Amino acid sequence: MSESSGTTRLQPQLRHVSSPETGERVELSGPWILRAFEEQLGELSRQLAEYARDANRHWDLTNVTRIDHAGALLLWRAWGGQRVRNLTLRPEHEGIFSGLSAPRARAPKPARDWRAPISALGDWLLDVSDHLLHFVLLVGRIAIDTSRLSRQPRDIPWLEISANIYRTGAQALGITALVGFLVGIVLSYLSAQQLKTFGADIFIINLLGVSIIRELGPVLAAVLIAGRSGSAMTAQLGVMRVTEELDAMTVMGIPHTVRLILPKVLALAVSLPLVVAWTCAVALFGGMIAAQWQLGIPYSLFLVRLPEAVPIANLWLGLGKSVVFGMAIALIACHYGLRIEPNTESLGSGTTDSVVTAITMVIIVDAAFAVMFSDVGSFL
Amino acid sequence: MKRSLVEVNNLWTRFGDHVVHRDVSLSVERGEVLSLVGGSGSGKTTLLRQMMGLEIPSAGEVKVFGVSLQNSDADEVQRIRNRWGVLFQQGALFSALTVFDNVALPLRELGTVDEDLIRQLVLFKLEMVGIEAAHAAKMPSDLSGGMVKRVALARALALEPELLFLDEPTAGLDPDRSESFVRLIEDLRRELELTVVMVTHDLDTLIALSNRVAVLCEQRIVAIGPLSEVVTNSHRFICNFFQGERGKRALQAVSDALLVT
Numbered sequence: 001m002s003e004s005s006g007t008t009r010l011q012p013q014l015r016h017v018s019s020p021e022t023g024e025r026v027e028l029s030g031p032w033i034l035r036a037f038e039e040q041l042g043e044l045s046r047q048l049a050e051y052a053r054d055a056n057r058h059w060d061l062t063n064v065t066r067i068d069h070a071g072a073l074l075l076w077r078a079w080g081g082q083r084v085r086n087l088t089l090r091p092e093h094e095g096i097f098s099g100l101s102a103p104r105a106r107a108p109k110p111a112r113d114w115r116a117p118i119s120a121l122g123d124w125l126l127d128v129s130d131h132l133l134h135f136v137l138l139v140g141r142i143a144i145d146t147s148r149l150s151r152q153p154r155d156i157p158w159l160e161i162s163a164n165i166y167r168t169g170a171q172a173l174g175i176t177a178l179v180g181f182l183v184g185i186v187l188s189y190l191s192a193q194q195l196k197t198f199g200a201d202i203f204i205i206n207l208l209g210v211s212i213i214r215e216l217g218p219v220l221a222a223v224l225i226a227g228r229s230g231s232a233m234t235a236q237l238g239v240m241r242v243t244e245e246l247d248a249m250t251v252m253g254i255p256h257t258v259r260l261i262l263p264k265v266l267a268l269a270v271s272l273p274l275v276v277a278w279t280c281a282v283a284l285f286g287g288m289i290a291a292q293w294q295l296g297i298p299y300s301l302f303l304v305r306l307p308e309a310v311p312i313a314n315l316w317l318g319l320g321k322s323v324v325f326g327m328a329i330a331l332i333a334c335h336y337g338l339r340i341e342p343n344t345e346s347l348g349s350g351t352t353d354s355v356v357t358a359i360t361m362v363i364i365v366d367a368a369f370a371v372m373f374s375d376v377g378s379f380l
Numbered sequence: 381m382k383r384s385l386v387e388v389n390n391l392w393t394r395f396g397d398h399v400v401h402r403d404v405s406l407s408v409e410r411g412e413v414l415s416l417v418g419g420s421g422s423g424k425t426t427l428l429r430q431m432m433g434l435e436i437p438s439a440g441e442v443k444v445f446g447v448s449l450q451n452s453d454a455d456e457v458q459r460i461r462n463r464w465g466v467l468f469q470q471g472a473l474f475s476a477l478t479v480f481d482n483v484a485l486p487l488r489e490l491g492t493v494d495e496d497l498i499r500q501l502v503l504f505k506l507e508m509v510g511i512e513a514a515h516a517a518k519m520p521s522d523l524s525g526g527m528v529k530r531v532a533l534a535r536a537l538a539l540e541p542e543l544l545f546l547d548e549p550t551a552g553l554d555p556d557r558s559e560s561f562v563r564l565i566e567d568l569r570r571e572l573e574l575t576v577v578m579v580t581h582d583l584d585t586l587i588a589l590s591n592r593v594a595v596l597c598e599q600r601i602v603a604i605g606p607l608s609e610v611v612t613n614s615h616r617f618i619c620n621f622f623q624g625e626r627g628k629r630a631l632q633a634v635s636d637a638l639l640v641t
Binding site: 033034035037038039041042045068069070073074076077095096099100341342343344345 | 462463474475476490492493494496497500501504505508519520521539540571572
């Protein structure tokens with residue numbers, strides 16, 4: 001190993017000799033290889049360019065121990081892309097320079113365009129309309145498949161549906177319970193301080209009951225599920241696209257919508273209301289504890305007053321809303337999953353877009369419900 | 381004097397109770413092409429990955445350029461990483477980067493070469509593997525399988541390596557493409573004085589490129605030497621491998637070609 005470790009320590013040398021008998025000479029020695037250049041590449045390159053200005057100089061490369069493409073190209077660049085007239089080479093290095101003699105095509109440089117922002121806006125609009133179009137196509141496809149399945153109940157993918165319910169529902173109980181419990185405590189704790197100053201302690205039950213059952217529970221659970229299950233669905237479909245599993249299903253005549261998408265949509269439509277009911281219950285439990293602690297409202301009073309304070313319509317509204325949230329999350333996740341292209345960057349950005357869109361859509365749908373059902377479940 | 385670029389000493393690999401390599405020793409000399417062959421699951425690719433330091437053997441030592449991959453400090457291992465190039469089976473191009481940036485990446489990481497020289501070097505390397513400059517701005521997903529392999533080879537050669545690891549260089553290429561790919565590797569090897577370690581299933585590639593063949597079977601190397609010696613070995617696996625229909629045809633083709641020239 002003595003030589004190869006030696007060559008990395010040796011450095012490329014450049015020497016200018018001027019004598020009456022030999023004329024102007026540039027002598028190169030040592031290894032002219034990429035690894036040996038290290039920090040002195042800029043300096044060498046500058047010196048070479050200076051010596052190369054005089055076309056009649058004699059270049060002597062006979063003392064060069066090794067030369068590779070990087071070294072040869074460095075000289076070649078200094079010589080202005082051609083072989084200098086007076087060049088002495090070792091015969092074994094001839095090959096590396098003859099390979100360079102063909103003029104190199106320049107890589108096309110991307111041109112800058114002042115219209116770029118406008119066309120970017122146009123691209124964005126086209127992209128959005130493309131998303132909308134494909135989303136509508138997906139929903140339509142699912143509607144057709146559902147109507148077909150209702151005529152042939154034997155083909156309903158029960159196994160996939162139940163597996164998805166387990167993954168999106170049962171496995172999410174822990175995290176939704178934790179978040180719901182803490183939000184219930186925080187909400188109850190903060191409201192208690194305000195209500196106390198008005199002497200309206202008992203209204204904590206109305207406040208917690210309506211806000212959690214009607215708004216907070218469904219939205220909180222939907223946002224958590226969008227982040228947890230929506231991203232998983234997008235990534236799963238995306239990886240299946242990358243590994244050509246989707247194509248394999250297509251050629252076997254198994255429609256993606258029936259086997260992959262419909263089970264996810266149905267499963268979330270079933271599991272999200274259940275998760276919402278669970279989250280609401282745990283959040284109310286947290287609120288109840290904080291109310292007892294802060295305002296001294298006994299648990300029994302809380303539980304007796306709750307059905308009187310919150311009309312049952314609010315519960316149905318909250319659960320009905322979460323069915324829509326669940327389907328929206330699954331559809332958006334699948335839509336983005338199917339659009340992922342077979343590269344790593346697309347997988348990452350597709351998953352992010354999917355979650356952001358799903359959460360935004362949950363809030364928008366929630367606002368629409370609030371406006372539409374403003375006089376349902378009101379309490380006096 | 382013969383100097384080994386890669387030395388494998390008494391290497392053992394175990395996955396749980398399953399022993400893949402039992403006391404394997406092997407050396408690769410400067411300037412030769414060594415092929416690792418063996419049945420599926422015989423641990424060829426594992427052995428190759430151990431030579432690149434991607435996997436750590438259960439026991440034994442791998443030395444590359446005289447540096448032990450297991451018992452050396454990170455800086456030293458990093459320095460030898462710049463002296464080898466690797467061509468992965470699927471190319472392993474970075475899908476988020478263009479062809480140009482894929483080949484330029486190791487040069488930019490080196491941090492000593494100016495951008496103009498990088499541009500010329502990258503275009504030169506691409507030209508060397510037969511990729512036109514017009515394809516330089518494309519993304520890897522827009523390339524065919526053969527082009528991906530060529531670009532991956534250009535990337536493996538970007539740092540002017542002395543040692544090249546090839547994992548199934550011709551898998552997934554059509555016969556015409558794989559033949560030109562083999563010729564390309566052979567030309568580059570001669571021109572750049574490369575040492576090559578490769579894993580292959582393809583008999584034609586094996587016969588066309590290798591100086592020496594190592595046969596991995598039953599957890600150890602059952603034969604190692606020039607192809608002409610290895611084929612005469614009477615081990616059951618070697619017989620099946622080289623003396624089967626496909627093996628005979630490939631060997632016949634080679635001996636015919638030798639007679640003609």
